[in-house]
Ligand SMILES: [Zn+2]
């Protein structure tokens with residue numbers, strides 16, 4: 588780790604505190620590059636989501652897709668707008684390069700325009716639900732967190748019962764699945780969102796628990812969540828004590844994307860055979876995006892104290 592860089596980095600952050608809402612202060616901050624090592628083991632996720640986020644902003648800043656969704660326009664109209672903007676932004680770039688970039692962007696945008704036009708039209712039939720369920724046999728789990736569905740959830744999903752699930756008495760304080768009945772239900776999630784052109788078919792639908800589906804919602808990346816901290820929780824076990832809880836989206840995104848227990852290199856726990864949890868790398872630190880690690884039940888440092896009464900949790904949705 589680059590300790591000299593860290594020293595400089597935090598000096599600028601401290602010096603610019605009074606000017607953090609001014610262009611002058613922020614330009615100074617922007618001139619910093621993050622010292623090596625500061626993003627920790629989750630650097631890949633933080634960088635990927637940053638790229639996805641700015642990629643979307645740039646594209647939608649070139650062309651407001653909502654306008655094309657409502658009109659009867661075709662991809663040619665989108666291309667023309669994008670090309671004109673790019674031509675202006677990159678005045679010295681060769682013509683063929685601008686054309687190529689505009690084509691790439693127009694194709695990317697068009698998939699989404701088409702998807703948004705068709706949104707809400709497709710209904711998920713009982714037959715499709717059954718197909719997705721039986722395709723994931725015999726060990727049906729949430730594809731995002733590895734939670735194994737109960738028989739009751741199965742019966743409700745396949746409409747063999749109408750009896751609602753019962754909320755749990757104990758929930759994981761980092762991810763309180765079970766605080767509400769819906770969390771325990773089986774839902775179908777589009778792996779590629781409908782808004783990005785994902786189809787409503789067996790290949791793109793996966794079983795997700797209600798908690799993951801609710802948390803994922805329409806969010807794209809870790810930067811779509813509000814501030815990283817969702818609240819402060821006082822654990823009844825004094826060995827754990829006060830814990831700053833991160834946004835649920837953070838937990839979901841890391842577990843789903845990492846997909847395996849990282850406590851040891853040889854642990855075989857994966858989403859398709861185990862439920863996975865988050866714990867801190869550094870137990871003295873808060874559960875920040877750079878301090879979260881994925882563990883299985885067996886390697887869970889919090890195994891003895893993870894499950895608590897939902898009433899102890901700070902306010903949540
Ligand atoms: Zn889940």
Ligand SMILES: [Zn+2]
Pocket residue numbers: 848849850851854855856882883884885886
């Ligand atoms: Zn493990």
